[in-house]
Amino acid sequence: MDSSKIKWLHVEASSRCNAWCPACPRNIDGYGLRPGLVETDLDLEQFKSVLDEFPNLEAVQFCGNDGDPIAHSNFIDLIDVIPDNVFIQIHTNGSLRNIGWWKKLAQTLEYRPHEIHFGIDGLEDTHKIYRQNTDWNKIIANAGEFITNKGRAVWQFIPFKHNQHQFMQCYALSKKLGFSDFKVVKTFRYHKSRAKNFKTGQEYKLEPSDFYLEMWHSTKPAASADCMHLSLPSVYLDTQGRISACCYLADSINFKNTTELFAKLQINQDVIASTSVCQFWCSGLSDK
Secondary structure, three states, X not given: OOHHHOOEEEEOOEOOOOOOOOOOXXXXXXXXXXXXXXXXXXXXHHHHHHHHOOOOOOEEEEOOOOOOHXXXXXXXHHHHXXXXXXXXXXXXXXXXXXXXXXXXXXXXHOXXXXXXXXXXXXXXXXXXXXOOOOOHHHHHHHXXXXXXXXXXXXXXXXXXXXXXXXXXXXXXXXXXXXXXXXXXXXOHHHHOOEEEOOOOOOEEEOOEOHHHHHHXXXXXXXXXXXXXXXXXXXXXXXXXXXXXXXXXXXXXXXXXXXXXXXXXXXXXXXXXXXXXXXXXXHHOEEEO
């Protein structure tokens, strides 16, 4: 493995976020920051330096573990330094910034391959139950402005017990507003039932949807190790400029640069699948 083979760069642009989602690793069940979390933004020059190491890069994904990329103080500057032919994917709760900013982002991305995943988990009355401290109306306004200015937006929906009855309403609304796609999150991360109010710390119940439970019980282990990072040569870059094989290894195995990464960690199925933090993820789950 060497830098010329890397096709996908997963970037954590910022470890800041306005939301307090109970299953997010940046907080403790939705109440209070995780001890030791450093709230910071990825340095622009450092990002440019990492981009220069990957001459055959095909995609940059802004997502990360601990923050919302839109929270980066100069996020559009990060977009500007990415080569024009590289696909850009952004994951956000969508409630930060104003419509003027979203219009500018759409104009920046207009002639570039891109998509933005807006995390919208229900309608106004249910979305806030999991996406604490976000404003549903502001998200819809921001997404609408982005779409109006030729931005490609994806509605990302996490099904819970409290919002499952609104699934078709959300899907219909996404089409009405001009979202290019509607995606349902399939992950066991949201099976966690414990949650806390972000202001008071009072516990409340967060139940997985019937759809999720049925899906979970109708899966079986995959025949071989399989995940995005195994099928597509990629690396993960966090806000502190550290490199790792993927976001699930970021807190346990990381390096100062790609040279150190490739020298000390062979990115292959045997190494990743034998790492404790990835034993579940890379064993894979496939539908029957």
